[in-house]
Amino acid sequence: GNSVTQMEGPVTLSEEAFLTINCTYTATGYPSLFWYVQYPGEGLQLLLKATKADDKGSNKGFEATYRKETTSFHLEKGSVQVSDSAVYFCALAGGTSYGKLTFGQGTILTVHP
Amino acid sequence: GAVVSQHPSRVICKSGTSVKIECRSLDFQATTMFWYRQFPKKSLMLMATSNEGSKATYEQGVEKDKFLINHASLTLSTLTVTSAHPEDSSFYICSAGGEYGYTFGSGTRLTVV
Numbered sequence: 360g361n362s363v364t365q366m367e368g369p370v371t372l373s374e375e376a377f378l379t380i381n382c383t384y385t386a387t388g389y390p391s392l393f394w395y396v397q398y399p400g401e402g403l404q405l406l407l408k409a410t411k412a413d414d415k416g417s418n419k420g421f422e423a424t425y426r427k428e429t430t431s432f433h434l435e436k437g438s439v440q441v442s443d444s445a446v447y448f449c450a451l452a453g454g455t456s457y458g459k460l461t462f463g464q465g466t467i468l469t470v471h472p
Numbered sequence: 473g474a475v476v477s478q479h480p481s482r483v484i485c486k487s488g489t490s491v492k493i494e495c496r497s498l499d500f501q502a503t504t505m506f507w508y509r510q511f512p513k514k515s516l517m518l519m520a521t522s523n524e525g526s527k528a529t530y531e532q533g534v535e536k537d538k539f540l541i542n543h544a545s546l547t548l549s550t551l552t553v554t555s556a557h558p559e560d561s562s563f564y565i566c567s568a569g570g571e572y573g574y575t576f577g578s579g580t581r582l583t584v585v
Contacts, residue, residue: 395576401578401579402478402565402576402577402579403567403576404576405573405574405575405576408573448515448516459506459518459521460518460567461518462515462516464515465513465514465515467513
């Protein structure tokens with residue numbers, strides 16, 4: 360079946376630092392890949408997505424590239440802000456579980472001023 | 473963009489009572505609704521998938537008689553936690569699948585006392 364593995368957190372950074380959150384996946388076929396963000400007490404918001412190999416998803420300064428050869432979809436941001444503090448989830452859809460989203464375990468990010 | 477309205481956002485109930493959570497898709501038709509449960513500091517666990525007009529498909533280990541799901545129309549799905557107990561306390565999130573992809577509700581914090 361499908362699975363997603365994220366780097367363990369929590370991650371604590373100073374404002375303007377560079378962010379990388381690793382995500383690797385296991386799936387058959389050609390899944391779509393997503394990053395979701397969850398702010399405290401809220402539901403999930405789609406941050407970015409990529410639907411095929413070598414696609415780069417980007418939004419709000421965040422980027423992730425769909426790497427089929429390494430089965431990865433690492434999230435990056437060049438300069439984080441305090442407002443980026445949240446939980447980030449990597450997820451995939453498709454493969455053997457068409458229509459369902461499979462989530463990674465989430466990574467808590469805290470950015471200090 | 474697509475919006476999913478979920479409510480209540482918070483509910484406290486007594487042990488043994490039932491609680492209904494609603495998810496409505498606004499301005500689009502949700503052919504498929506997904507219900508997730510999120511434990512503190514853990515990822516989202518898919519509970520069930522429902523398609524409009526048919527019975528929900530529950531994930532392994534989820535009690536279908538305890539978590540009743542109804543998807544009577546293309547814009548409304550409900551999750552009823554029956555005879556709730558303290559161990560059912562959790563954050564429940566719905567997700568609607570449609571032409572816009574996956575859109576999440578804002579979640580419901582259920583506390584059973």
